[in-house]
Structure formats: structure tokens, C-alpha cells
Amino acid sequence: MKILVCISKTPDTTAKIAFTDNNTKFAEAGVQWIINPYDEWYALVRAIELKEKDPSIGISLVTVGGADADPIIRKALALGGDEAIRVNAAQADSFQIASYIANIAKEGEFDLVFTGKETIDYNGSSVGGMVAELIEAPYVALATKFELSGTTATITREIEGGEEVDEVATPLVVSCQKGMAEQRIPNMKGIMGARTKPLKVVEPAAIEALTSVASFEMPPAKAGVKLIDAENPAELVRLLKEEAKVI
Amino acid sequence: MSVLVFIDQAEGHVKKAAAEVISYGAAVAKNLGVAVNGVVLGNVSEELATYGQYGVQKIYHINDAALNHFDAQVYTQAVAAAVEAAGATIVIFSNNVDGKAIAPRLSAKLKAGLVSGAVALPDTSNGFVVKKSVFSGKAFANIAVHSAVKIISLNPNAYQATEVGGTATVEALSASLPAAKVKITGVNKVEGEVPLTEADIVVSGGRGLKGPENWHLIEDLAKTLGAATACSRPVADEHWRPHHEHVGQTGVVVAPNLYIAIGISGAIQHLAGVNRSKVIVVINKDPEAPFFKAADYGIVGDAFEVVPKLIEAFKNR
Ligand SMILES: Cc1cc2nc3c(=O)[nH]c(=O)nc-3n(C[C@H](O)[C@H](O)[C@H](O)COP(=O)(O)OP(=O)(O)OC[C@H]3O[C@@H](n4cnc5c(N)ncnc54)[C@H](O)[C@@H]3O)c2cc1C
Ligand SMILES: Nc1ncnc2c1ncn2[C@@H]1O[C@H](COP(=O)(O)O)[C@@H](O)[C@H]1O
Numbered sequence: 169m170k171i172l173v174c175i176s177k178t179p180d181t182t183a184k185i186a187f188t189d190n191n192t193k194f195a196e197a198g199v200q201w202i203i204n205p206y207d208e209w210y211a212l213v214r215a216i217e218l219k220e221k222d223p224s225i226g227i228s229l230v231t232v233g234g235a236d237a238d239p240i241i242r243k244a245l246a247l248g249g250d251e252a253i254r255v256n257a258a259q260a261d262s263f264q265i266a267s268y269i270a271n272i273a274k275e276g277e278f279d280l281v282f283t284g285k286e287t288i289d290y291n292g293s294s295v296g297g298m299v300a301e302l303i304e305a306p307y308v309a310l311a312t313k314f315e316l317s318g319t320t321a322t323i324t325r326e327i328e329g330g331e332e333v334d335e336v337a338t339p340l341v342v343s344c345q346k347g348m349a350e351q352r353i354p355n356m357k358g359i360m361g362a363r364t365k366p367l368k369v370v371e372p373a374a375i376e377a378l379t380s381v382a383s384f385e386m387p388p389a390k391a392g393v394k395l396i397d398a399e400n401p402a403e404l405v406r407l408l409k410e411e412a413k414v415i
Numbered sequence: 416m417s418v419l420v421f422i423d424q425a426e427g428h429v430k431k432a433a434a435e436v437i438s439y440g441a442a443v444a445k446n447l448g449v450a451v452n453g454v455v456l457g458n459v460s461e462e463l464a465t466y467g468q469y470g471v472q473k474i475y476h477i478n479d480a481a482l483n484h485f486d487a488q489v490y491t492q493a494v495a496a497a498v499e500a501a502g503a504t505i506v507i508f509s510n511n512v513d514g515k516a517i518a519p520r521l522s523a524k525l526k527a528g529l530v531s532g533a534v535a536l537p538d539t540s541n542g543f544v545v546k547k548s549v550f551s552g553k554a555f556a557n558i559a560v561h562s563a564v565k566i567i568s569l570n571p572n573a574y575q576a577t578e579v580g581g582t583a584t585v586e587a588l589s590a591s592l593p594a595a596k597v598k599i600t601g602v603n604k605v606e607g608e609v610p611l612t613e614a615d616i617v618v619s620g621g622r623g624l625k626g627p628e629n630w631h632l633i634e635d636l637a638k639t640l641g642a643a644t645a646c647s648r649p650v651a652d653e654h655w656r657p658h659h660e661h662v663g664q665t666g667v668v669v670a671p672n673l674y675i676a677i678g679i680s681g682a683i684q685h686l687a688g689v690n691r692s693k694v695i696v697v698i699n700k701d702p703e704a705p706f707f708k709a710a711d712y713g714i715v716g717d718a719f720e721v722v723p724k725l726i727e728a729f730k731n732r
Contacts, residue, residue: 182683185550262522263523288550288664291532291548292531292532293515293519294518295519297487297516297518297519297520297523298520300520301491306487306488307488308516309515309516310512322600327425328425328512329612330604331602331603331659333602335597336597336598346666377561378526378529378561379529379530379562381557381558381559384555384556385555386554386555387552393711393712394711394713395714396713396714397714398715402728404696404728405728405731405732408694409732412693414672414693415640
């Protein structure tokens with residue numbers, strides 16, 4: 169059983185969001201970069217847990233990005249996984265990223281591809297589904313639990329107002345969210361070990377993106393909170409009804 | 416050239432999001448002067464023609480038993496058949512659970528650029544540019560789509576459903592479908608509650624409520640408003656509330672018309688899950704609580720005193 173875990177690099181959740189170059193680029197100065205939380209806490213940790221139960225499982229990590237993604241993928245290797253692959257290309261759009269990942273998944277004959285449910289910067293929720301289509305595999309999105317028995321996966325996924333349990337045979341692509349696993353902190357042994365784990369850099373043939381960012385914009389500033397006297401909640405009800413028109 | 420709207424159903428019922436995406440699709444088509452069609456997969460109990468009231472002209476109905484259960488791969492194939500039948504160049508989904516599974520697949524299948532999480536109508540004055548939410552609601556990106564076929568998945572609650580009157584013609588369509596590989600073995604629905612991601616109003620509680628024994632305040636207020644209930648992460652971590660109620664960057668992302676936060680400090684990771692709400696009300700005893708900065712309306716006060724009064728006031732509205 170071979171698992172490919174997709175790892176993306178995102179700005180830290182608390183990073184200040186600002187743009188440069190006439191609002192066409194994210195302002196990277198001073199930004200702390202992290203492993204996208206869904207990729208780290210849920211996709212990667214669940215893969216590691218599966219391997220802890222069955223050491224014959226192999227885990228490869230893949231990221232699409234420049235050399236600036238190396239510290240992030242090393243950090244992911246410190247948590248676990250046998251090797252990492254970096255597809256050396258500037259991220260253009262979800263389709264381009266997914267195409268590179270699909271090629272790695274096909275060449276490496278992976279049985280399972282794990283992604284996070286979304287990147288916290290682009291919020292695409294797209295790469296996993298695209299990879300699945302490109303490798304012609306089933307896709308279970310927004311998984312909250314994942315169990316493996318032989319080549320059959322039992323997956324719980326979010327649906328509106330509840331959850332659904334699915335049974336699917338590998339090969340398979342799964343997007344992972346809260347519930348899959350508990351967050352872990354890398355230990356010294358992991359960090360030291362990660363230094364010697366292989367990080368392969370792949371030079372891909374160019375793939376054209378289908379979309380591009382024309383510009384960014386910030387939402388209009390909130391007008392400021394309107395405070396209502398704690399003794400007079402009826403005034404809040406009136407404002408919600410007559411001014412905000414939401415009830 | 417035409418617009419095709421994916422009209423989503425679950426267990427035979429058309430989802431609430433349908434009215435929004437049809438209205439949005441109709442507006443896109445009107446701006447471009449083209450036709451707007453819809454597609455429904457599987458057996459549904461509703462009279463589909465009535466969805467014409469939101470502006471859709473024709474609905475393709477692929478009423479194949481293979482589509483009564485969701486499998487993203489099979490659904491994608493079915494939607495692709497409708498795209499072909501309609502000659503569609505713009506396909507619209509809701510960015511909900513099903514949309515997140517099918518829209519990217521269809522994008523890869525048709526090599527059609529996808530904008531997921533759209534919040535506004537496309538700007539076609541210079542190319543085809545769609546505004547979407549990024550950085551968990553903290554900013555927007557305007558995305559240019561370069562492919563011939565374009566796919567948009569619309570964020571829930573981002574576009575107002577509008578009734579324009581009319582009836583749609585319903586046309587049966589058949590498609591050759593692959594066998595489903597996903598076998599559904601169980602469905603657990605939270606009974607009798609409003610699903611959090613579909614709710615118009617959400618009432619949410621934080622650590623300020625002190626313990627699960629006080630949650631009747633949140634539940635009573637939610638019941639009065641027909642709202643769904645939610646909570647902050649520590650509340651779920653301490654098992655005061657189930658995990659599926661936890662809102663935020665690591666939990667559920669909601670975008671209701673009204674989000675009422677009670678005894679929640681408003682940490683950035685919590686805000687990431689609620690930023691897209693139309694109106695935010697904060698009730699907190701600390702006037703310095705960061706949540707007030709993100710709020711439209713606020714009451715500085717003790718939840719244990721304010722909430723019962725507020726419930727009365729809502730009942731008397
Ligand atoms: C990587 C990461 C991810 C995270 N993801 C999430 C997430 O997805 N969702 C999330 O919610 N959090 C998340 N957190 C945690 C987040 O940072 C906050 O710790 C959390 O949101 C605080 O929850 P709270 O507001 O309920 O509690 P507290 O911070 O303890 O705030 C309680 C509030 O209640 C008020 N209060 C107290 N008593 C009363 C009273 N009687 N009446 C009225 N008000 C009262 C207080 O003034 C205070 O503002 C994350 C943290 C990290 C580091
Ligand atoms: N550049 C990338 N390299 C590797 N994996 C990625 C990359 N971008 C996105 N992913 C994966 O795809 C998931 C969904 O991303 P997105 O579609 O951008 O929301 C992420 O959680 C990652 O697991």
C-alpha cells in the first residue's frame with residue numbers, strides 16, 4: 169500500500185493579509201509560512217497512523233512549488249513519511265498543481281492520495297477532485313474518518329446536516345478535515361531523521377493554467393460595531409429587523 | 416453558448432442552495448444574452464418545472480437509479496453529458512458539499528477553468544473575471560478564466576435568490592454512466608436540527624457560557640429564531656458540545672445571514688469560520704473582546720442576563 173500525501177505551503181493563520189504590485193501579489197514580507205493545517209493535522213497524521221499499524225505502508229509527500237517550499241516539506245517529513253517529492257514549478261492554479269500531482273500519482277502507482285480539504289489561502293477545495301479525475305479514481309471529499317482493511321477503505325464524510333459512511337476500494341483520492349486525526353508535534357528524533365530522508369526534486373514539463381489571479385482586494389471596512397444597551401435587547405431586535413433586514 | 420446550472424438534490428429533495436444558483440445562473444445568462452438551463456440528477460419528489468420561477472428555462476432530468484446515491488465520479492459523468500446536450504460554456508455549482516466534489520472533477524475532465532467560492536457575478540467587460548473569497552474570508556481575488564468552458568461554484572448565501580416568475584420545461588436526458596465505486600453503507604443525520612451549513616441564522620456559544628449545563632440559553636435562542644447552533648473550538652474540545660458544531664478555521668465554515676456569537680472572544684481562527692456571515696451580533700461581557708471589531712451589532716453584558724431578555728424580545732417581535 170502506497171500513500172501520497174499532498175502538502176502545501178500557506179501563510180500562518182495569523183499572518184497579516186496585504187497585497188503589493190498594484191494589488192496583484194500577496195505581500196510576503198515578514199510572513200511566517202506553515203504547512204497548510206488540513207494537510208498537516210489530518211491528511212499527513214492519518215497516513216502516519218495507518219503506517220504505525222501496518223509498517224508495510226509507504227508514505228510519500230508531494231508539494232508543487234519552488235525551493236522556498238523545502239523547509240515546509242522537511243517539517244512535514246519530521247512528522248513522518250518516508251520520502252518527499254517537490255515538483256519544481258511556480259504554483260499557477262489548481263488545475264496546473266493537480267496535473268503535476270496526478271502525474272506523480274500515476275508514475276508512482278499510488279493506491280491512496282490524501283489532500284487537505286482546502287488551502288487556507290486560496291480556499292479552492294479543488295486540487296483533490298481534479299487529481300481524482302485525472303487519474304480516473306473515485307473521490308471522497310471532506311472526510312472526517314478513514315479506516316483501511318486490505319484494499320478497502322471505510323470513510324466517513326461530511327454531508328449537509330450529518331455524515332455518511334462510504335466503502336471504497338483503492339485506488340482512491342480523499343480530502344481530509346477535522347476528525348481524521350489528532351494534531352501532533354514533531355519530536356527531536358523526527359526532526360533529526362527528516363534531515364536524511366530523501367527529498368526528490370522533479371523538473372516537470374510545463375502545464376498551462378486555466379485561470380489566473382487578475383487582482384486582489386480587501387473587503388470594505390466594517391462600518392464599526394453598533395452597541396446596544398444591555399438593558400434594551402428589544403432595540404437589537406428592531407435593528408436586525410428594520411436596518412439589517414436579516415430576521 | 417449557454418449557461419448550465421447544477422441543481423443539487425439529496426434524498427430526493429432539491430437543496431435550498433438551488434434557488435440561489437439558479438438565480439445567479441439566470442443573471443449570468445441575462446448579462447451575456449444567452450439561454451440558461453439546469454440539470455437534475457436522480458429521482459426527485461419536487462415538481463421541477465416550478466424552478467422556472469428563478470429564471471431557468473429548461474431542466475435536463477437524468478432520472479437514472481444509478482444517480483440516487485452520490486458518487487462524485489458518476490455524477491461528473493452525468494453533468495458532462497448535460498453540458499454536451501446543452502452546449503453549455505458556463506457551468507454553475509453551489510460551493511457546498513456536493514459542489515466541492517464534482518466541480519473540480521468536471522473542471523479537470525473538460526479542461527474548464529474553475530472559480531470556486533465565487534461571491535459575485537462575472538465581470539465580462541474585459542475577458543471573464545470572477546470575484547472569489549480567499550484567505551478564509553479576509554480578502555477577495557478576482558480570477559480570470561482563460562478556457563473556452565468556464566465553471567463557477569458559488570458560495571452559499573453570496574447571491575440572493577430572486578423570483579422572476581415562469582415555468583421551466585423539463586426534458587428527460589439519458590447518459591451512459593460508469594458503475595459507482597463508492598458504496599454508501601450508512602447515513603447519520605442530526606435529527607430535527609437545522610443543518611449548520613445550510614442555516615440562515617446561527618447562534619453560537621463560547622467558553623463564556625461556563626459549561627454544557629448552560630447551553631439551554633443557546634438552544635432556546637436558536638429555537639426562537641429557527642436557527643442552527645454552533646460553538647467555538649474549546650467548547651467542542653471540552654466535549655460540552657459535539658465536534659460537528661465547532662466553527663472556525665479548523666472546523667465548519669459558515670456564511671449565514673445572521674451569526675450571533677455569545678461568550679466567544681473572537682480569536683482570528685474563530686473568525687476565519689464566520690467572516691463570510693452577512694451580519695454579526697456579539698454578546699460579550701468584556702468590551703475589549705476582539706469579536707466586537709468584526710461585529711455589526713454588539714451588546715456588552717453578561718450572557719446569563721442578556722440572553723433570556725433577548726429571547727423574550729425576539730418572541731415579542
Ligand atoms: C492553529 C489553531 C487553530 C484554531 N482553530 C480554531 C477554530 O477553528 N475555531 C475556534 O473557535 N477556535 C480555534 N482556535 C482557538 C482560538 O485561538 C481560541 O482559543 C478560541 O476560539 C477561544 O474560544 P472562546 O472564545 O470560546 O473562549 P475564550 O477565549 O476563553 O473566550 C471566552 C469569552 O467569553 C467572554 N465571557 C466570559 N463570561 C461571559 C459572560 N458571563 N457573558 C458574556 N461573555 C462572557 C469573555 O469575555 C471572553 O471573551 C484555534 C487555535 C489555534 C492555535
Ligand atoms: N502546491 C501544492 N502542492 C501540493 N499539494 C497541494 C498544493 N496546493 C494544494 N494542494 C493540496 O490540495 C488541497 C486542496 O487545495 P486547494 O484546492 O487549493 O484548496 C490542499 O489541502 C493540499 O493537500
